[in-house]
Amino acid sequence: xxxxxxxxxxxxxxxxxxxxxxxxxxxIAQLSRSMLESRLEDGLTMHHFTALNHLVRLGDGCTPKxxxxxxxxxxxxxxxTLAGLExxxxxxxxxxPEDGRGKRVILxxxxxxxxxxxxxxxxxxxxxxxxxxxxxxxxxxxxxxxKLRALLDRSRDS
Amino acid sequence: xxxxxxxxxxxxxxxxxxxxxxxxxxxIAQLSRSMLESRLEDGLTMHHFTALNHLVRLGDGCTPKxxxxxxxxxxxxxxxTLAGLExxxxxxxxxxPEDGRGKRVILxxxxxxxxxxxxxxxxxxxxxxxxxxxxxxxxxxxxxxxKLRALLDRSRDS
DNA sequence: CTTGTATAGTACGAAATCGTACTATATAGT
DNA sequence: ACTATATAGTACGATTTCGTACTATACAAG
Numbered sequence: 001x002x003x004x005x006x007x008x009x010x011x012x013x014x015x016x017x018x019x020x021x022x023x024x025x026x027x028i029a030q031l032s033r034s035m036l037e038s039r040l041e042d043g044l045t046m047h048h049f050t051a052l053n054h055l056v057r058l059g060d061g062c063t064p065k066x067x068x069x070x071x072x073x074x075x076x077x078x079x080x081t082l083a084g085l086e087x088x089x090x091x092x093x094x095x096x097p098e099d100g101r102g103k104r105v106i107l108x109x110x111x112x113x114x115x116x117x118x119x120x121x122x123x124x125x126x127x128x129x130x131x132x133x134x135x136x137x138x139x140x141x142x143x144x145x146x147k148l149r150a151l152l153d154r155s156r157d158s
Numbered sequence: 159x160x161x162x163x164x165x166x167x168x169x170x171x172x173x174x175x176x177x178x179x180x181x182x183x184x185x186i187a188q189l190s191r192s193m194l195e196s197r198l199e200d201g202l203t204m205h206h207f208t209a210l211n212h213l214v215r216l217g218d219g220c221t222p223k224x225x226x227x228x229x230x231x232x233x234x235x236x237x238x239t240l241a242g243l244e245x246x247x248x249x250x251x252x253x254x255p256e257d258g259r260g261k262r263v264i265l266x267x268x269x270x271x272x273x274x275x276x277x278x279x280x281x282x283x284x285x286x287x288x289x290x291x292x293x294x295x296x297x298x299x300x301x302x303x304x305k306l307r308a309l310l311d312r313s314r315d316s
Numbered sequence: 317c318t319t320g321t322a323t324a325g326t327a328c329g330a331a332a333t334c335g336t337a338c339t340a341t342a343t344a345g346t
Numbered sequence: 347a348c349t350a351t352a353t354a355g356t357a358c359g360a361t362t363t364c365g366t367a368c369t370a371t372a373c374a375a376g
Contacts, residue, residue, distance in 0.1 A: 027307050072188060074364050076325090080364090144299045148287075152189035234355090234357095257353090259341045259342065
């Protein structure tokens with residue numbers, strides 16, 4: 001009485017949509033990450049790039065802890081990413097004068113330059129995607145995605 | 159002439175939307191994965207679960223290669239995932255009678271049962287999300303996500 | 317000022333991810 | 347049949363991810 005090779009279609013209807021949504025999201029994240037990463041030089045990862053980008057956009061002097069929270073990764077992972085950036089001389093980690101336990105992340109000129117080059121390297125792929133997907137469609141789903149992210153964010157805290 | 163601490167707002171407008179979209183997607187993938195994974199027993203990962211789920215839904219007897227393609231992961235990663243499932247006696251890997259190079263992945267009864275239990279463990283979180291996000295909104299963004307996934311899929315092949 | 321608790325970061329190790337190189341089998345061209 | 351090329355999977359190692367335990371500092375209560 002083997003049931004092998006008998007596909008099974010029943011599903012709890014409700015979870016179905018959400019499950020598929022998360023599934024698509026997961027695959028998109030994976031594909032886009034590897035696509036973009038292949039454009040970065042010197043073995044930089046997307047984590048490296050997004051960290052640099054964060055520092056340029058929000059101004060440097062952030063603490064590693066804040067960045068870990070901003071990117072929703074464990075502090076040990078952020079520590080590893082920042083160590084990689086420091087090894088490449090793209091940031092410097094200096095003691096935080098306002099808190100003896102903490103540090104501050106300072107962009108170097110090389111880091112700022114690297115972020116510029118990285119943006120130029122990524123821009124073609126990213127901009128090429130927009131018209132294919134449809135600018136309107138892209139804009140249309142953004143609020144829902146933000147909402148979902150916020151939901152997951154909150155449910156993690158509790 | 160340091161520019162440190164001077165946030166920077168200029169952006170190449172076009173890539174802006176797409177970049178943020180991929181950014182949200184990446185964080186959602188990460189948060190949902192870690193949320194769901196924490197519900198699985200015995201150190202099962204989402205990869206393990208989705209592999210089991212795939213086998214139940216599409217019928218077992220798939221080849222590892224097909225599964226790697228379905229999940230868009232390198233074959234060595236799929237190999238690792240399947241090895242984990244086999245070690246837990248949730249699948250068996252048997253030689254493929256139709257192709258001496260290949261194998262077939264066979265679900266065991268324990269694997270089928272584990273998939274049932276996992277679904278029950280995940281369902282509450284997933285179903286709870288749907289009403290909070292709004293069933294209509296969720297349904298509305300699904301086609302666009304599928305389209306984006308297909309786009310990235312295609313651009314990987316070439 | 318001392319003591320207890322919370323927080324920032326590091327050290328370390330286990331597991332996951334994935335690229336490269338390799339083996340075995342399949343398939344096409346001659 | 348023979349050779350060349352392509353494919354499925356494994357072996358192995360480098361790197362990433364991240365949990366646990368630890369150190370050092372902050373801060374609040376008394």
